[in-house]
Amino acid sequence: MFIYRGTIILWLLLDVFQFFMMVFLWMSVYEYNQSIQGFTLHEMLLYYLVTNLLYVFSDTEAMYIMSEEIREGRISMMLIKPISYKARLYSEVFGRVIGIFSLTLPIVTITAAVLLWAFNIPFAVTGLQVLLAVLFVPLIFMLMFEFAYFFGTISIHTTNVFGLAILMNVVIRIVSGQLIPLALYPKAILTVISYLPFKYISYPTLVMLGKLSTTDALQGLLILAIWVGIFNLFSNLIFKLSLKKIVVFGG
Numbered sequence: 001m002f003i004y005r006g007t008i009i010l011w012l013l014l015d016v017f018q019f020f021m022m023v024f025l026w027m028s029v030y031e032y033n034q035s036i037q038g039f040t041l042h043e044m045l046l047y048y049l050v051t052n053l054l055y056v057f058s059d060t061e062a063m064y065i066m067s068e069e070i071r072e073g074r075i076s077m078m079l080i081k082p083i084s085y086k087a088r089l090y091s092e093v094f095g096r097v098i099g100i101f102s103l104t105l106p107i108v109t110i111t112a113a114v115l116l117w118a119f120n121i122p123f124a125v126t127g128l129q130v131l132l133a134v135l136f137v138p139l140i141f142m143l144m145f146e147f148a149y150f151f152g153t154i155s156i157h158t159t160n161v162f163g164l165a166i167l168m169n170v171v172i173r174i175v176s177g178q179l180i181p182l183a184l185y186p187k188a189i190l191t192v193i194s195y196l197p198f199k200y201i202s203y204p205t206l207v208m209l210g211k212l213s214t215t216d217a218l219q220g221l222l223i224l225a226i227w228v229g230i231f232n233l234f235s236n237l238i239f240k241l242s243l244k245k246i247v248v249f250g251g
Helices: 005-029 041-055 062-072 075-079 087-119 127-157 161-174 189-195 197-208 214-243
Strands: none
Touching: 005 041, 041 087, 041 127, 041 197, 062 075, 062 087, 062 127, 062 161, 075 087, 075 127, 087 127, 127 161, 127 197, 127 214, 161 197, 197 214
């Protein structure tokens, strides 16, 4: 990751710039409103900041890695090695996520300090809230990895999933509440989203802001763990069936 340091610097600056543009946007939205669907301006800014920090755990690159290995034929070399292909991919993606998080955390910490000082935002969080939020993180990562692993498997049949990957990322950001809180959505859309597991991606942020009770958070952890198990079984089955269709030239 650090080989292309210029790319990393530009990426970090872009994220900071995007965040401050969102600050001005929400300030305009709240100019004549003290609260919108239970969120004050201060809570909305903190929501967006924390959500973007935790987003790195849901933005796995498993789909892109699998697509490249399948398209270039390198997957044949991976499959003959004495290690599980999925375990190797999981480890690689996890390492990338930790690397990105280690870069993002200091930037977000500094941005949060500036934000709290500039807007005089009171932000108190309990140890229990932090613990519950942290417990969601590995489950969110595993859920999104399994989801990306399934779509990466599709490239065995389609050769390329670039367009599908972009569509998936956009949809996930919308239905998970990473773009805007789900509380702002119409009831009809919320009804559909309530049947999907992606709403739990925003739960750590809601827990930190005190928008979820301990009971709701624990229930969310249990349901999310069940979804991870379902996605794991489904993605493994699809991968095994798809291997029968794989054709490699070279590699």
